[in-house]
Amino acid sequence: MKSMKIRGNLLKLKSLMSNPIQYTLPLGGMEIFMNDLIGKEIEIKFLHQIHCIRCGSLTTTSFAQGYCYPCFRSAPETEDCVLRPELCLAHEGIARDMKYAETHCLIDHYVYLAYTSGMKVGVTRHTQIPTRWIDQGASQAIKLAKTPNRYLAGCIEVDLKAHFNDKTNWRKMLSDENSEFDMTEAATEAAKKLSGEYQKYLVRSAESVQLEYPVRHIPNKLSSLSLDKHDTIRSRLAGIKGQYLIFESGEVMNLRKHNGYLVEMSY
Ligand SMILES: [Zn+2]
Known part of the structure; x- marks a missing residue:
């Protein structure tokens, strides 16, 4: 029985570190506690409007996961260094918006190892x-x-990319259940491979962090859902991992891909 119907623009899930992780979906001014919906049928219906997550204007296409074209071309949130930190020039005083750079690029950054669909390096x-x-x-x-800015973290990531992947295969990430790795050992190995000039930034004796997701079970066959192709998903929610809603139907919805999509959600 459906009792709630909420309309709003999709945004990424908010998360709280817990065991398992707690997810809330901000929608239409509400905060929906998603862990409670696992095992229940929900419906998400796309109303064929996309609103830029920065300026709110209507856009026919979403650029860089939620922006209109003008914001995509000018906003600091979509500058090259977001995806490629090694291209950051803020430390030389060059950025689309230096005020933004001061709080997003010219602050401490971490280079980390994470196990997703394999061992990957990230910033x-x-x-x-x-x-x-x-x-x-x-x-x-x-x-x-740990580095004092984004650029240096990016350089370290590039230095390690020869040994570690920096991409995640979503299908493998979602179906991979609780592989255990010795992260401390992996970090020690990575540290040995790091070029001499970056050794001084190494974090000594960091602790490995375990993350547990609210997942009941993972369907055998997974398919990526796009609201552009199928405007309605109606299925039981099987779990949540990363920014993915996993449905019993095997469909998985990457919320980041649907940032700014106006939907009506019922549950
Ligand atoms: Zn915009």
């Missing part, structure tokens, strides 16, 4: 731990190096 602002790890659906993670 994040110090304020984004463990949020970044949860968003990626990592089952384990460990800090590797």
Whole structure:
């Protein structure tokens, strides 16, 4: 029986580190506690409007996961260094918005190892731990190096990319159940491979963090759901991992891909 119907623009899930992780979905001014909906049927219906998550204007296409084209071209949130930290120039005083850079690029960053669909290396602002790890659906993670800005963290990531992947295969990440790795050992190995000039940034004796997701079970066959192709999903929620809603039907919905999509959700 459906009793709630909420309309609003989709945004990424908020998470709280717990065992398992607690997820809330901000929608239409409400905060929906998603863990309570696992095992229940929900419906998400796309109302064929996308609103830029920065300026709110209507856009026919979403750029860089939720932006209108003008914001995509000018906003600091979509600058090259977001995806490629090694391209950051803020430390040289160059950025789309230096005020933004002061709080997002010119602050402490971590280079970390995370186990998602395999061992991967990544970069994040110090304020984004463990949020970044949860968003990626990592089952384990460990800090590797700490730098005073985004650029240096990016250089270290590039230095380690020869040994570690930096991409996640979502299908493998979702179906991989609780592989256990010795993260401390992996971090020690990574530290040995790091070029001499970066050794001084290594974090000594970091602790490995375990992340547990609210997942009942993972259907055998998974398919990626796009509201652009099928405007309605109606199925029992089987679990949540990373930014993915996993349905009993085997469909998985990446919320980040649907940032700014106006939907009506019923449960
Ligand atoms: Zn915009």
